[in-house]
Amino acid sequence: MNIKVIAVAVLLALPAQAEEAAGMIKTAQGKVEVVRGGQRLPAGPGFAVMQADKVQTGAASSVGITLRDNTLLSAGANSSLSLDQYAFNPTTHQGRIDASLKRGTLSVISGKIAKTSPDAVHFRTTAVTLGVRGTEFILEAHGEDD
Amino acid sequence: MELFVPFTLATWLIALNHEPANDRVVLLPSADGRAGAVQLSTAKGELLLAQPFAAAEASADGNLTGSTADGPSVQARYGDTLAALPARPVSFTVYYLSGSAEALTAESAGQLDALKAELLRRPVPEIVVVGHTDRVGSQADNDVLSLARAGMVRQRLLDSGVKAQSMEIAGRGERELAVDTADEVAESRNRRVEIIVR
Numbered sequence: 001m002n003i004k005v006i007a008v009a010v011l012l013a014l015p016a017q018a019e020e021a022a023g024m025i026k027t028a029q030g031k032v033e034v035v036r037g038g039q040r041l042p043a044g045p046g047f048a049v050m051q052a053d054k055v056q057t058g059a060a061s062s063v064g065i066t067l068r069d070n071t072l073l074s075a076g077a078n079s080s081l082s083l084d085q086y087a088f089n090p091t092t093h094q095g096r097i098d099a100s101l102k103r104g105t106l107s108v109i110s111g112k113i114a115k116t117s118p119d120a121v122h123f124r125t126t127a128v129t130l131g132v133r134g135t136e137f138i139l140e141a142h143g144e145d146d
Numbered sequence: 147m148e149l150f151v152p153f154t155l156a157t158w159l160i161a162l163n164h165e166p167a168n169d170r171v172v173l174l175p176s177a178d179g180r181a182g183a184v185q186l187s188t189a190k191g192e193l194l195l196a197q198p199f200a201a202a203e204a205s206a207d208g209n210l211t212g213s214t215a216d217g218p219s220v221q222a223r224y225g226d227t228l229a230a231l232p233a234r235p236v237s238f239t240v241y242y243l244s245g246s247a248e249a250l251t252a253e254s255a256g257q258l259d260a261l262k263a264e265l266l267r268r269p270v271p272e273i274v275v276v277g278h279t280d281r282v283g284s285q286a287d288n289d290v291l292s293l294a295r296a297g298m299v300r301q302r303l304l305d306s307g308v309k310a311q312s313m314e315i316a317g318r319g320e321r322e323l324a325v326d327t328a329d330e331v332a333e334s335r336n337r338r339v340e341i342i343v344r
Contacts, residue, residue, distance in 0.1 A: 024270060024272060024311070025270075026232035026233070026268075026269055026270060027230050027231075027232055027269065029230065045269045045270045046269075046270040046311060062226055062227060062229070062230035063230060064230040064231050064232040065232065066232045066235070066272075066344050070235050070342070070344060072231050072232050072234065073231075074227055074228065074229075074230035074231040074232070075227065075230070076224065076226050076227030076230065077226065090274070090276070090314070090316035090318075091289060091316060091317060091318060091319070091321075092321070093318075093321075105224055105227040106227070107174075107224065107227050107228050107230075107231055109177075109231065109234070110182070125169040125204070126169070126206065127168075127169045127188055127204040127205065127206050127207075127208060128169055128171065128186050128187070128188050128202075128204035128208075128210070129186070129187045129188070130171060130184050130185070130186055131184065131185035131187070132182075132184055133182055133183045133184070133185070134176075134182045134183075135173060135174075135176055135182020135183060135184060136173075136174040136175070136176050136177070136182065137171060137172060137173045137174055137182075137184050137195075138170075138171065138172045138174065138220065138224050138227070138228075139169070139170070139171055140169060140170040140171075140223075140224075141169045142166055142167040142168070142169060142206075143169075
């Protein structure tokens with residue numbers, strides 16, 4: 001075993017874990033914006049989504065996002081999705097997802113976190129909270145946007 | 147009486163318009179065949195969806211009503227949303243000789259072309275290189291070794307001209323065995339690196 005190589009590999013891996021994106025936009029149609037710290041940013045494929053971002057779509061628009069734990073999300077037209085909390089440890093696969101759909105439609109294919117920590121993945125609307133245990137589903141919400 | 151019918155209909159329509167629509171949930175059949183589940187909770191109750199196409203509506207004040215959807219109705223109502231889902235991640239696996247972070251088995255070399263083809267199929271492809279070990283050695287040592295294996299594969303990919311939006315590495319140590327074994331058992335199928343393209 002080459003210890004020097006291992007040491008370098010470990011050092012290279014560390015800084016990447018400091019300020020990490022939660023995921024990346026992979027598909028986008030029409031008007032897609034990310035609200036971050038009061039700013040409204042136009043977003044498209046390649047845009048890095050962070051914890052606390054709110055992703056919004058306009059009429060006849062949609063967006064698809066792959067999170068770091070391989071959770072796949074897509075939102076349809078006139079949707080507002082907040083990624084309230086996101087954490088993922090790529091070594092243990094433990095983490096947490098708290099997301100809320102204020103309005104619109106969302107489809108979800110759950111990823112590694114739901115497999116390892118089934119009680120740590122929650123999607124909410126104003127009316128209902130979903131605890132997700134390794135599955136695929138659709139959510140539709142009619143709440144007021146804040 | 148002639149006036150009464152249109153009047154009540156109009157009142158009813160106005161009332162309907164002001165009634166907030168229910169939120170909806172539909173459980174879909176999983177592609178991997180595993181039976182998943184979604185637990186719904188509101189201010190008024192709980193409901194477990196555990197069968198494909200099990201569905202539910204939740205009113206604004208928390209009333210839950212279970213129902214069943216089907217493929218055509220899901221496609222009609224949510225087709226545009228589902229069409230926006232990113233492609234599912236695909237993984238390629240390469241194998242290591244015992245106790246080594248550097249020596250790959252011969253059959254692992256040929257996967258590069260398939261990997262490059264997959265990268266071309268995706269709009270903004272990311273690569274995650276994930277190392278795994280067998281159960282020989284301590285968990286802590288295997289965490290280090292698995293990360294080192296991932297780092298070596300990452301370097302090989304870069305040297306081979308593989309380009310992606312990003313290329314991260316991770317070491318899973320002995321947590322995710324391909325073949326279940328007792329501790330301290332050498333098992334070549336567990337000494338591997340997954341290259342995940344997403």
